[in-house]
Amino acid sequence: MTPMLDGTGLRREFGALAAVDGVDLAVEPGARHAVIGPNGAGKSTLLRLLSGTMRPTAGRVRLDGRDITRLAEASRARLGMAQTFQHSSLFGSMTARENVTLAAQRHGGHPAWPLPRSQRGVAVAVGELLEQVGLATRAGIAAGELSHGQRRQLELAVALACRPRILLLDEPAAGMSAAESARFAGLIEALPARLTVIFVEHDLDLVFRLAGHVTVLHLGRVLLSGPPDRIRGDPAVQEAYLGTRDREQLFIEPGGADVAAGT
């Protein structure tokens, strides 16, 4: 099967530092693919290379078999690639509904029409999306006045309004409360199975709940890639994440709390 998204030999340098250093990544269609790794591992940079926000120094990106390495971000978005950002990136002066409409009219409306018109199909889709992410009652509120959690939900609605084939989420649950995070996980689980989702996330509970495949980055390279069970038990991953093997139970094993008391 052709991977939905395929990065080969991806490399991005900032001066002498290679933030992403020869990463290969193949994401199957319909996968829930998580990218994890300690801070500075190059996760966000990798996501930017895939989305086109940033050009790779070397390497190729293929979307559904098509080479998109040279394509600008907007062109990739038109091919069905949507993303949310680590720090909510919305249209602050506009209402939640207007935010989603802006995305929806680009993919199925008339964005260049210079006279007032009602875009009925777009309005219906926007209403459904706001309902889906739980913002139906907040539709008339300016994005800048929403709470942090609500802004994250709105981000997702905006991305989904692009009718994506593949969704790139950069730390979607960052700063969310436990309840919001659980709710968010439910949202992702409810997405259609043919939609491919790649997400960078620090919350490992969320990762192991959602992901069908996990890639671990460390210092710009792929440390390990595979099904969640293999990742969870791998000593090299635990070492990269936690520094030393001794402290692993502190964070990973639920029963490890008494170990913490002992040290």
Add this chain to the structure above:
Amino acid sequence: MTPRTTADAAPPSATAAPEPPRRLLRAAPMAATVVLLAAAPLFLAPYATTTLSRILVFALLAASLDLLVGITGLPSLGHAAYFGVGAYAAGWITIHLTPAVPVPLLAGAAFGGVAAAATGWFAVRSAGVFFLMLTLAIGEIVRQVAQSWDSVTGGSNGLYGIDLPSVAGAPLGNVGLLHWYVLAGAVLGYAVLRAVAASPFGAVLRGIRDNEPRMRALGYRPYGYKLAAFVIAGSVAGVAGALLAAQQRLVTPSDLGFTTAALALLAVVIGGAGTLWGPCLGAAVVVLVRDALGPTLDGHGPLLLGVVFIAVVYLLPRGAAGVRLRRGPGREQSEQEPT
């Protein structure tokens, strides 16, 4: 649009039901203003009427600039260039071809738009301070051309002896008729701006202003939209220029110089960027202070304008229009809160 008519019917009717009365309510002050402005020549002295006409011309210029500054987020210091190009084109055509009414207006729109397209294609590639400086340079270049191209523009003397516009062969031979002509042109130009701002295209412009990188991530290519906005704004400024030529019957290089451009920007800031009607109010303040109060203050009009500007920036950071706007969203919020 979609075959699922039952699903379609529910949400739009929910949003559409309160729409017509609200739209009427919103149009009411606008309609009242137009009626008042139309009635003005009937009870105002000729000089006051002329001042009012001049305000209308300048208001249209300021509103067209607001499409760039307030709605698209492109602060231009060279917008008077397109105003002046429209004025010269309309004046020249009135003198050499015909003063018959829609012609000078259309010429102003066409030449303003073409000039904006010719300079905008590279100007809108920049943003922020660079855009400000580029447009300033463009404005100065156009002013230099106006000053030195004697055979067409009349050089530093300007283009004078412009005939009165004529409707069906009869010139608009008094201040009142001329005022109505200017009012009609200004309302037309304003309606175009309003329509653009309320359209899906206008929403894209606001998106570019708020967050251009995000627009790209959504699949938009901002360049084309910004250029289109620049051309529309230039074209409407050209219409304002054509009205200036008809009203003043003289076009000079100073009409497209830095001072005019800066005053237009001042009007936008005073009035409240992004509202279109706010800058019209700002234009009224600017023209009144400069033309009506200025002479009584021993020519210290600009000083007074500076004081007004500083006061507005400190007291009303979002301009005169912001006073009402700040209340608007809050009310909407409390309306939605209980659910």
